Every structure is written in C-alpha cells, then in structure tokens.
Amino acid sequence: MDIERTKQIKFLLLRCKSLKENMIRTLNDSSTIATGRYASFKKYAEEYGYLAREVYEALELSNERIPCYDTTKMKGWADTFWPQQKEIIDSLVVYTDTLIAFLEREIDFINDEYSNLENFIKNKLRSIIFTPPENEKEVQNAIETLFVGKGWNKGIDYDRETGKFLFSGKEYIPDFIVPKLNLCIEVKLLKDGRKSRIIEEINADITAYNKIYKRQLFVIYDLGVVRDEIEFKRDIENAKDDIKVIIVKQ
Structure with missing residues (x-):
C-alpha cells in the first residue's frame, strides 16, 4: 500500500468515525424533544451514502455488499414521524460500523505485514552473513538478498537508496523503502567506539524520516558492542509509534 492510499484509508476512517459520533450524539440528545431530535436523519443518510461509495471504491469491495439508502426516494423531515427517523439513524450507526470494520481490517493488515517483515529480517539475516561485515553496504546487500529470495521485485515491492530529500539542510536517502x-529501513553496523555515534545518527534519522514515512525500521548489525538489547532499543522505539529496532549479533 503506497503512502497516498494509506492516507486515503485513514482519512476515510476518520470521516466514518466522525459521522458515527455525530449520529450517536443526536440519538442521545435529551435536550431536544423527540419530534425534532432526529430531523437530520436524511442528511446523515446522504453523508453515509457518499462515504460508503468511497470506501467501496478505495478497498475494491467487489465481493462485499454494503447497505445503502436511496436518499432520492427518502421522504423528508416533515413527511415522516420521529420513530421512523430514529430507526433510520439507528441503522446508519450499524452500517457505519461496517465501514469502520472494513477500513480497520485494511490497516491491521498493514501492521501485520510490518511485524512479519521485522521477524523475517531478524530471523534470517544472520544466517546469510558468514564473516563479520566490514561496512554497512555488506549488510544492505544481505538484506536485499533476503528480499529477492522472498520473491520481492525491486522498484515494486521495495527499493534501495531512493527517495532522496532534504531536511534541515541535510540530504537523506533511506537504505531501503x-x-x-x-x-523506510536504515542499516547500521555497530563496531567498538561507534555506539554513541550510531545513536546520534538514529535520532537524527527519526526526526528526518518522520517527515516522509509512517514507519521506520532500524537494523543494527552488532559486532559485540551491545550488552543490554532492551535498554538499547527502548529509548529509540519510545521516540515514536511504528519505530522498531532489530539487533542482529555476529
């Protein structure tokens, strides 16, 4: 899922939740008498209809049935009784929950894929590096070998050293996207005497990449420097949600 599609789905989810909150607020509004409380039922039905069509198209739900009202045939406030109006809003809340479930399922899929990729690199990387690497490029090459072995296509499923951008006057190019x-994935080779420098680089990367990417994965190939992995990872991963650190030991 590309960046624009992710933004689209999250925006749709936000709109669906907002609509649901407004409808529930209307249903629970005891300050207005029943005969006038549900007067916005048709407006809600129209707004739901717009959202339902957008969700259907965005998620390509060709095999799913999303209920909708034909608002062109729906009577107005003056031509309906309040129990009918309330019943429509009640049903729209349920229908909107269905849209929310579809959208959240799509987002959960992304998070599962992220965790799967993290575990894949963590479990496989060490097994294809036979001698201590001399530089980060060797580790990057090994990761790319894993991606190719996974059946990924460069330029489609992943890319390497692309997406250059400027942040605070400095040029950044992620190792992988x-x-x-x-x-984005950043690779660090941790040798004696470089621990403080690596941490500084990671902190700078987090600030810069946060401008472009929702998720950041740091792959630390450790040549015997890190003694406490939990402590090393904690401050980095606590900087922002969706930041993960993998430490692979030689």
Missing part, C-alpha cells in the same frame, strides 16, 4: 507499508 517498502512503499506498500510506508516504511
């Missing part, structure tokens, strides 16, 4: 996850 995974567009469908809105993810």
Whole structure:
C-alpha cells in the first residue's frame, strides 16, 4: 500500500468515525424533544451514502455488499414521524460500523505485514552473513538478498537508496523503502567506539524520516558492542509509534 492510499484509508476512517459520533450524539440528545431530535436523519443518510461509495471504491469491495439508502426516494423531515427517523439513524450507526470494520481490517493488515517483515529480517539475516561485515553496504546487500529470495521485485515491492530529500539542510536517502507499508529501513553496523555515534545518527534519522514515512525500521548489525538489547532499543522505539529496532549479533 503506497503512502497516498494509506492516507486515503485513514482519512476515510476518520470521516466514518466522525459521522458515527455525530449520529450517536443526536440519538442521545435529551435536550431536544423527540419530534425534532432526529430531523437530520436524511442528511446523515446522504453523508453515509457518499462515504460508503468511497470506501467501496478505495478497498475494491467487489465481493462485499454494503447497505445503502436511496436518499432520492427518502421522504423528508416533515413527511415522516420521529420513530421512523430514529430507526433510520439507528441503522446508519450499524452500517457505519461496517465501514469502520472494513477500513480497520485494511490497516491491521498493514501492521501485520510490518511485524512479519521485522521477524523475517531478524530471523534470517544472520544466517546469510558468514564473516563479520566490514561496512554497512555488506549488510544492505544481505538484506536485499533476503528480499529477492522472498520473491520481492525491486522498484515494486521495495527499493534501495531512493527517495532522496532534504531536511534541515541535510540530504537523506533511506537504505531501503517498502512503499506498500510506508516504511523506510536504515542499516547500521555497530563496531567498538561507534555506539554513541550510531545513536546520534538514529535520532537524527527519526526526526528526518518522520517527515516522509509512517514507519521506520532500524537494523543494527552488532559486532559485540551491545550488552543490554532492551535498554538499547527502548529509548529509540519510545521516540515514536511504528519505530522498531532489530539487533542482529555476529
């Protein structure tokens, strides 16, 4: 899923939740008498209809049935009784929950894919590096080998050293990007005497990449420097949601 599609789905989810909240507020509004409380039922039905069509198209739900009212045939406030109006709003709340479930399912899929990729690199990377790497490029090459072995296509499923941008006067190029996850991957080779420098680099990367990417994954190939993995990872991962650190030991 690319960046724009992710934004679209999250925006649709926000709109659906907002509509649901407004309808529930109307249903629970005891300050207005029943005969006038549900007067916005047709407006809600129209707004729901617009959202339902957008969700249907965005998620390509060709095999799913999304209920909708034909508002062109729906009578207005003056031509209906309040129990009918309330019944329509009640049903729209249920229908909107269905849209929310579809959208959240799509987002959960992305998060699952992110976790799967993290575990894949963590479990496989060490097994294809036979001698201690001399530089980060060797680790990057090994990760790309894993991607190719996974059946990924460069330029489609992932890309390497693309997406250059400027931040605070400095040029940044992620080692890898995974567009469908809105993810960048940075590789660090941790040698003696470089721990503080690596942490500084990661903190700078987080600030810069946060401008472009929803998710960030740091792959630390450790040549015997890190003693406490939990402590090393904690401050980095606590900086922002969707930041993960993998430490692979030689």
